[in-house]
């Protein structure tokens with residue numbers, strides 16, 4: 001899996017560009033908005049989009 005352009009902070013739903021990716025998952029992330037530093041509290045844009053798929057509002061869709 002390619003490194004995502006950014007990840008989403010699940011605490012405040014802000015895109016985060018400062019993170020480490022080990023090839024399959026987020027290993028480290030720092031949210032500058034809320035201070036979240038727990039890797040488990042971030043998700044990829046793709047996974048976030050799937051979470052929001054049932055919602056009318058699609059956030060940050062890139063098409064492909």
Ligand SMILES: [Zn+2]
Pocket residue numbers: 009010011012013014031032033034035036
């Ligand atoms: Zn945050």
